[in-house]
Amino acid sequence: MILLDIDYVTIKEKPVIRLFGREQGSEDDKIIIALDKSFKPYIYVIPSDLDLCREQLQSLGLDNIEEIKRKDLGRDLNVFKVTLKHPQDVPRLRDDIWGLSEVKEIREHDIPFYRRYLIDKGIFPMSEIKIKGDLIKSSSSVFSSSKNTQLMEIKNPPKHVESDFPELKILSFDIEVRNPDGMPNAEKDEIIMIGIAGNMGLDKVISTKGEDHQFVEKAANEKEILEKFVDTIKNYQPDLLVGYNSDNFDFPYIKDRAKLLGVKMDLGVDGSNLKFLRRGFANSASIKGIIHVDLYLVMRRYMHLDRYTLERVYLELFGEQKLDLPGDKLWKYWDAEGESLEKLFYYAREDVIATYEIGEKILPLNLELSRIVGQPLFDLSRMTTGQQVEWFLIRKAHEFGEIAPNKPSHTQYSIRRGKSVEGGYVKEPEKGLHENIVQFDFRSLYPSIIISKNVSPDTLTDGEDLKVYLAPESGYKFLKEPRGFIPSVIGQVLKERSRLKYKMRDSDDLLEKKMLNVQQDALKRLANTMYGVYGYSRFRWYCLECAEAITAWGRDYIKKTMEEAKMFGFHSIYADTDGFYATYNPEYQN
């Protein structure tokens, strides 16, 4: 099955992992919920004195302690893997463990249980997994909402299966509200339309007006609009549901109105309700088993614009202006009926189709990133690129037998935030119109420097070792041997990327070419982000020295290249970080 979503529930005080997937069969698609009762949470404890520490841990009632060998930034280390009974034991016992005199550090104590599962089992969301188990009847904590939902209990660990892009059922939605006084207020302003569009010919607007209209599904009242919305999703059974600012507008609004009108929002494939997860300052709307992606958040990361309205993003992506009505006047179009109302219907439809098209355009990259980073698409679509890299590295660390560094404390974070790194070399452009220009740029300059100079927190040294790379200006030194953790990972990423690029070049299949292009693009983005995160204040592998050394080498390389080019008659007129423009005049040559 394709792994779409994952979480855990507690059954009889024990954690049970739930894998949500879809099996694409010949006649009928099946929704699968697979339970794994065999996985237990654990943390790493770095002891001062092994035996004393073990005794102290035991005195806290912790009896599942295993002494194992791991690496900490390349250094061999004996640590305790302490297995607990329930994920919530971790925050409960963390302070007590931390308080023990023989405990030097606790590691990997803040990795959500389901993420731990994905990493440890080596399985990837949006990829194929093989599961073996027994079919079971629905229980009180997990019950099927429809006939084609299959519940099973996993017997053997799930296995990753190499697979292509999954074909997914995607649905987009968008609501319209009648708000005559300022911004919509869910206590009084009714929902007048819900637009829904999908990749299987679905495209409609549910509304209390618009009888016998070609794309409008007439509802008797607002309550029925919401019921029809719920029914449409249940019948269609999308893998993905996309909206635009739906985390903070559409879904919260729907939830409030549904509560007011007594409509059940039991959209989850396990029959559970739409719910909101507090993720810092923002909320995210979550439906069990259906991946809700808020495209607004995704687009803000994907492109650099002054504004990120649906209209602006659509124009940028497709070069087409879409119908835009003034938000504060929509209620007038609604009240006026006739042609105005007709316009409003078209506006609602265009909005939901535009949302769908943006989703269609941007989801492949995010799907691929989800498969590479190895975290659920729901989570990934809400992560900054820095967080995406971090989770990718946490998975790699596990593969490499490394224990991940902890997140910075509040104080560490404040200190880091006050620091900045000198950027790339910039030569202000020479005024005037230049002709006969040549362009020069380095391919993946920063990733290449990280690899060739072995720039990594675990290779940074102040020792007297002669076998080091010496960074310009700052004088930071990096061991030539052994290969650092992050250089190794970037090396893997770039190697895989070049393999895909060759494969892409050799392919005759247009669809395959497109797929491979998305994959290599995802890897490129990941590699390029890895430099930036050395200076990212919340990064576990934060390393200011590394960030400074990289840009210093970068400045050194470009300046030297410009000097070299000058000898051949190239006069540079503008330079920025990893490339420059030059005019060519052979007479300058000497």
Next chain:
DNA sequence: CAGAAACGGGG
């Protein structure tokens, strides 16, 4: 000028 508050998107 520093620190607090507001903003983004949505209708």
Next chain:
DNA sequence: GTGTACGTTTCTG
């Protein structure tokens, strides 16, 4: 939910 967090711009004292 192994909770608790964004980056930037504008206002306020």
